[in-house]
Amino acid sequence: MSLGMSWLSALDPVLDFVFPPRCPLCGAPVAAHGGLCMACWDKLETPSGVACRSCQRPMGGSDDAHAELVCAPCMADPPRHSGIAAATLYNDASRALVLAFKHGRRIGLAPMMARMIGHRVPALEGDWLVVPVPLHRWRLMQRGFNQSALLARHLAESTGQKLLVDGLVRTRATPSLGGLNRNKRARALAGSISVHPGRADCLRQAKVLLVDDVMTSGATTNACITALRRAGVAEVRIACFARVLDEALGSSRSDASAVLPDAGGELRA
DSSP: HHHHHHHHTTTTTHHHHOOOOOOOOOOBBBBSTTOOOHHHHHBOOOOOBBBOTTTTOOOOOOOOOGOOOOOOOHHHHSSSSSOEEEEEEHHHHHHHHHHHHHHHHOGGHHHHHHHHHHHHOOOOOOOOEEEEOOOOHHEEEEEEEEHHHHHHHHHHHHHOOOTTTSSEEEEOOOOOTTOOHHHHHHHTTSSEEEEEGHHHHTTTTTEEEEEEEESSSSHHEEEEHHHHHTEEESSEEEEEEEEEGGGGGGSSSSOOSSSOOOOGGGBBO
């Protein structure tokens, strides 16, 4: 541990005294900053049971004999990636965390959210590049940070892989995608994402972990994959905090579909 980190750790009791750690969702006392209370943990829904071997879409059940099942969307349109690691399924609780993180500017949630994603990412053999989904420069100026880049930084640290924060760039601003179907989202995003010219050489034949906060229809990640494949990337895996799969959510959830995120994780309230 570095000297700087030792000093920061030494200040933790003082910070906890002045600013007692609270659950970011309900405000209940918690053991440490950046964590949730047990009640809010229980509200998060995580992918489990039998899953599609191509995209890890939960398919229900727990019989390992069905480990080779492929979901209908993957059969109809085989993915160009090597799987999707999602920390949670999108519901009211995960939506509240994303809203607090991104629009509430609670960037202190990034380490916890990245840890949750990291628990779902399979072992990365060899060298990988951790690349965030990009924001357009105007959106970046408005928000002040790229939430996907913050998650990617912590994932790179925890996996020991190299962060390539500017591997992809959004070359033009896109309109709000809320309410658009999959095809319209794809058309709106067509040509809006490309590889950074200065990063093309290091991406050629590389393996990429593509990081986003919320994966909705897949239009944004598909646009990123298209750009990466054109640059000669050998393999792409997707890692996200929340994945919108209404049909996979348990019956106990409230109606999270009443407020759905735009592609690229932009939430519309």
